[in-house]
Amino acid sequence: MGNVIKLFLLFLLATVCHWAFALGLGYLGLQVNLMLAFALAFCTVLRPAFGYPTAFLCGLFLDFFGTKVFGNNACTFTVATFIMYQIMPRFDFEGVLPQVLTVFLLTCFTGFLNAWLVWEFSSSILWPGFGSIFGGALISALFAPVAFWLVSRTLGSGPMCQSQQHASF
């Protein structure tokens, strides 16, 4: 129960951080996606049974404010989480570099996937541009170590968390 409350509070914090960055850097035309950084950070701590729904809800939260398609962010977050769970045994996410690199690449990937999904399901083009996607991904990646540290410090261990092998940092 304690972990659920902590997770909920972290989710609230993630939403605030995401919107703060989105509003603050919006005038620069950068598509910052801190929500994804938090979702990936949750994956490193939570077991897949909790990680997938959490990531799905994180994506769904962004979908509530979208206008073209409902569920596209939930889809891209699920795909990103799947990739994260696949590569997690092969990388040591205690280090800052894997965190930054993974968040950067997956944010870019979800940016492209999102644009494709919107085009596919609504026949409207939602292309922010390469600069916006890469710039936003870079900022998200730079913030990623903070999100990873915050999640691991707050959730740490518990019935929802993975074995110590994956959640030891």
Add this chain to the structure above:
Amino acid sequence: MVVKKHKTSKKGFSIRRNYWLPAGYLLLSVFLMILPLEGFISSFKTVLGYIFLPQVRAAHSVTTYAQEVSQTVRELLDAHSENQELKQEIATNRLLVAQAQAVLEENQRLSNTLQLSAQHRWKGKWARVAYREPSQWNTVTLDKGTRDGIAERSAVIAMEDGKAGLAGIVIEVTERTSKVLLVRDEDFSAAVYLERGKETGLLTGNGPRPVRIQYIPLQAYVEEGDNVYTSSTSSVFPAGIWVGTVSKVKEDESFQTALTVQVDLAIHSSAIQEVFVIAAG
């Protein structure tokens, strides 16, 4: 064998679960994407959007606060640079005030001198002292010469304490400069008269000692404080230039046939800065 089969079965279940779980959420999200954004779905989305509104407001507050902090820091930096500029401006203004003060004093001197010029209507040129002998205050060099119409044997007057007085005579002239022999020099001499008794005499410099007037008749009525002016009998100086005041009258030497009068000069050598060179002839 049974155990091995059980292990394989458990592993297979785990693998299946690892793929079924994301697949389920993917299907759910695809289902959501297929749904038309109208009617009930739109209302549902709007209602849930309102639930998340406090976070958006909180984020907006955070952003606004960050922008305000940024604005405040920027204003502080601007104020700092403005402060630096104002300090420099104040220093410059202080310098200008000092310069203006000097100009004001100079203007005052020149105004006094112009008053003199208006009174006497002498023709000539204004000049500044460009150089003076550091040890002997007997000559000064002016910044004007023949190019400016200054000629040798021209009378030079100056101002001190608002009054004009004889300063000396031009003895050398170059194209751009001229040398003035001051009244106190031993080689200087000029015909003068005493204001009270209208007695004339010869004023001569006496180096470091007081200037004196010689050849004043013994019967002449002379007192300390009498004014001394250049005489019309002088071939060099125009008549009526104030030279100074009588400071002492010597009459104790019985063998002399004339009085010797000491004069306190109207213009002291150290006070000469701008002079008026009266055109010769």
